Structures are given as structure tokens and as C-alpha cells.
Amino acid sequence: xxxxxxxxxxxxxxxxxxxxxxxxxxxxxxxxxxxxxxxxxxxxxxxxxxxxxxxxxxxxxxxxxxxxxxxxxxxxxxxxxxxxxxxxxxxxxxxxxxxxxxxxxxxxxxxxxxxxxxxxxxxxxxxxxxxxxxxxxxxxxxxxxxxxxxxxxxxxxxxxxxxxxxxxxxxxxxxxxxxxxxxxxxxxxxxxxxxxxxxxxxxxxxxxxxxxxxxxxxxxxxxxxxxxxxxxxxxxxxxxxxxxxxxxxx
Ligand code: PGA
Numbered sequence: 001x002x003x004x005x006x007x008x009x010x011x012x013x014x015x016x017x018x019x020x021x022x023x024x025x026x027x028x029x030x031x032x033x034x035x036x037x038x039x040x041x042x043x044x045x046x047x048x049x050x051x052x053x054x055x056x057x058x059x060x061x062x063x064x065x066x067x068x069x070x071x072x073x074x075x076x077x078x079x080x081x082x083x084x085x086x087x088x089x090x091x092x093x094x095x096x097x098x099x100x101x102x103x104x105x106x107x108x109x110x111x112x113x114x115x116x117x118x119x120x121x122x123x124x125x126x127x128x129x130x131x132x133x134x135x136x137x138x139x140x141x142x143x144x145x146x147x148x149x150x151x152x153x154x155x156x157x158x159x160x161x162x163x164x165x166x167x168x169x170x171x172x173x174x175x176x177x178x179x180x181x182x183x184x185x186x187x188x189x190x191x192x193x194x195x196x197x198x199x200x201x202x203x204x205x206x207x208x209x210x211x212x213x214x215x216x217x218x219x220x221x222x223x224x225x226x227x228x229x230x231x232x233x234x235x236x237x238x239x240x241x242x243x244x245x246x247x248x249x250x
Contacts (some may be wrong), residue, residue: 006230008039009237020046030244051087062090080119106149131170171212187227219249
């Protein structure tokens with residue numbers, strides 16, 4: 001099975017609605033590789049407006065977070081039906097910033113992924129190790145444990161619908177990128193875990209994205225690794241030119 005190449009933008013908590021609309025409009029004015037799935041994960045306040053723009057079919061929008069419940073007394077949270085009603089079809093789940101600043105645990109993130117899937121949203125499920133763990137040489141075991149703990153709640157059919165993003169925390173927003181070899185090592189380990197747990201067909205079908213200081217200058221080399229199927233891009237996605245260049249790096 002041919003896996004999808006995906007270039008996902010993670011705008012994080014940046015841009016006003018007006019700036020976001022202008023950024024999306026500028027991005028879509030570029031000639032974007034039609035074989036790549038483009039996903040713009042914008043602040044929830046922006047998604048409806050972005051959904052109203054006429055964008056090419058291969059450009060989708062996504063949220064950066066969701067809650068597990070559909071509705072109710074959960075002040076400040078955003079549900080999957082709400083996200084879907086904006087036109088978004090993806091949701092980032094388990095970004096390291098949410099794990100670190102909002103104490104989201106592996107188990108809770110498994111519940112979030114399950115909620116997203118039950119509504120037909122595609123989770124971009126993030127994993128990754130911090131610098132201390134990398135220095136100690138425990139990075140592969142750490143990431144496998146994150147995935148095992150979250151995916152324990154999911155059926156095989158649900159796992160098959162995920163997009164996974166490996167984002168080493170030490171490379172996020174730091175300008176320091178994992179080398180293509182470091183990315184490939186982890187992506188291959190994730191693929192091996194998926195093969196062992198869910199079988200070859202499912203493992204070969206899941207797109208695994210790399211995230212952490214991806215920019216036009218390094219995207220081609222990273223995306224060229226056999227188990228890297230695209231990127232989750234923060235800083236470099238806030239400029240239309242640089243994100244377009246990344247989209248066109250497959
Ligand atoms: P960065 O962020 O590209 O700015 O390093 C990536 C991410 O956190 O998704």
C-alpha cells in the first residue's frame with residue numbers, strides 16, 4: 001500500500017483570525033504538490049473562517065487539540081463535533097507542549113485519539129523524547145512506551161486510521177533538527193512496533209511524520225528517508241513561502 005505523503009502545519013498559538021486567513025490564502029496561491037496531503041492545524045478560533053475559503057482538495061484543516069466528550073459542562077474545551085462543524089478533518093493529539101504544560105497523560109491521549117476516530121477525525125498522534133532521555137540512549141524505548149500506553153485503548157482498525165508524528169522535544173523550536181539518520185532510526189522502530197502489534201499491512205499503510213525544526217533547507221533530506229512520510233511543521237509553517245517549499249519537498 002502506498003502511504004500518503006503529508007505536510008502538516010502546526011501554527012500553535014500564533015496569528016489572529018485575520019492573519020490566519022491571509023496566511024492560508026497566500027499558501028494556497030502557491031503551486032502545491034498535488035500528491036501531498038497538506039493539513040493546516042490552526043487555532044480553533046480560525047478553523048471556521050479557513051473552512052470558508054476556497055482551497056484545493058488536497059489542503060485540509062485540523063485542530064490542535066480536542067476533548068474526549070461530545071458536549072457538556074467542560075468550560076473552555078472543544079469537542080470533536082465542534083471541530084468537524086468548522087470543516088476540519090484532522091486533530092493533533094498529544095503534542096509535547098500539551099503533555100508538558102497541560103499534564104496530558106498517555107492514557108488520556110489514547111482516549112482523545114479514540115474520540116477523534118469515533119467521529120471520523122484523523123488524529124495526528126505525537127510522540128517523542130526529551131534531551132535527557134536521548135542522551136541516556138533510552139529514546140526508542142521511551143517512544144515505544146508512549147505508543148503502547150496510548151494505543152492500548154484502540155482497536156487494530158482504529159490504529160490503522162492514525163497518522164503518527166515523531167517529534168523529539170529537543171528539536172522543537174530550537175533550530176536543532178534530528179539528523180535524517182536519527183529520524184529514520186526512530187521511524188523504523190515505530191514501523192517495526194506497528195508491524196509486530198498490528199501486522200505488516202497496517203504498519204505499511206500508516207504515515208509517520210517527523211517534526212522538529214523542519215525547514216525548506218532540510219525537508220528534502222528528511223522526507224527522503226524510507227520511513228519518513230512527511231512532516232509536522234511549526235515555526236516554518238508561519239510563512240507561506242517556506243511552508244509551500246516544504247510541501248514541495250517530497
Ligand atoms: P517547530 O515545531 O517546527 O517549530 O520545531 C514543530 C512542532 O512542534 O510541531
